[in-house]
Amino acid sequence: MKFGTKSTGLGDTLLLTSVCKYFPNKFVIQLDEKQARFKSLFFGLANVEICKKEDIFELKEIGDDHYATRKLRNFFGEMADGLDNRPLVLYADMDSEKWAFEFLKDKPNPLIFVPTCSKQWSKIRDIPDDIVNELIDAFKKTNRSIIVCQSSSNYKNIGGIDLIDLDLKKYISLLRRVGFYIGANTGDEHLATALGCKTVVYQPKDGNGFFSREWNYKHLNSEYFIWE
Numbered sequence: 001m002k003f004g005t006k007s008t009g010l011g012d013t014l015l016l017t018s019v020c021k022y023f024p025n026k027f028v029i030q031l032d033e034k035q036a037r038f039k040s041l042f043f044g045l046a047n048v049e050i051c052k053k054e055d056i057f058e059l060k061e062i063g064d065d066h067y068a069t070r071k072l073r074n075f076f077g078e079m080a081d082g083l084d085n086r087p088l089v090l091y092a093d094m095d096s097e098k099w100a101f102e103f104l105k106d107k108p109n110p111l112i113f114v115p116t117c118s119k120q121w122s123k124i125r126d127i128p129d130d131i132v133n134e135l136i137d138a139f140k141k142t143n144r145s146i147i148v149c150q151s152s153s154n155y156k157n158i159g160g161i162d163l164i165d166l167d168l169k170k171y172i173s174l175l176r177r178v179g180f181y182i183g184a185n186t187g188d189e190h191l192a193t194a195l196g197c198k199t200v201v202y203q204p205k206d207g208n209g210f211f212s213r214e215w216n217y218k219h220l221n222s223e224y225f226i227w228e
Contacts, residue, residue, distance in 0.1 A: 003029065004016065004032075008032075010190065014194055015071065018088070024044070025047070026046070030055070044090040065214070069085045087193060103174065110180075112181045113146050113149070113183055116150050116151070116156055116184060118187070121186070124209060125204065127184050132156075147161045148162050181199045185212075193221070193222065201216075202226075
């Protein structure tokens, strides 16, 4: 069976691994050329086929609640409501692991901080500046090494150790090694979740195109705070 997503976002693509993990190496995931960099997300979980966007078959979204659960219902029906719907990423390569090890050598007590999301959702999901400043001050008081990961398309200079447009394979190794993500409800958070990180997420209240039930995970590793 082949399926994929016509969205080019990291989060939407990652949620397909929530299905693949229950059927390892049984599916072919379709990615268009703009998503080709996401191929590594399906390592050990599914084969990948690069194709034209119009040829991608998307699973139905059945019911309500979390997007991953909606897709899982295609295979498990109502039983999907009781399944772990978190994504899973297994990929690792030696060069990226070595890079992450060397990068963190002189950075004690590190955390990954992601204050922004994609440009498309920035007005809704970017963490407000006053909260960002409060968090930065709190991190400094506890002597954290603040590693700020952002895209150049929606960059904010907030202090900390900047990593801009980090290669995905390196980002996977870095998140897995650090194990602690604080930031916006965005694709980076879903990647951190897929790698088993503790995530502390700051997000808007429901409305304006954002509904927490569609994105939040009901798991002890996932903690959410809402700003007004």
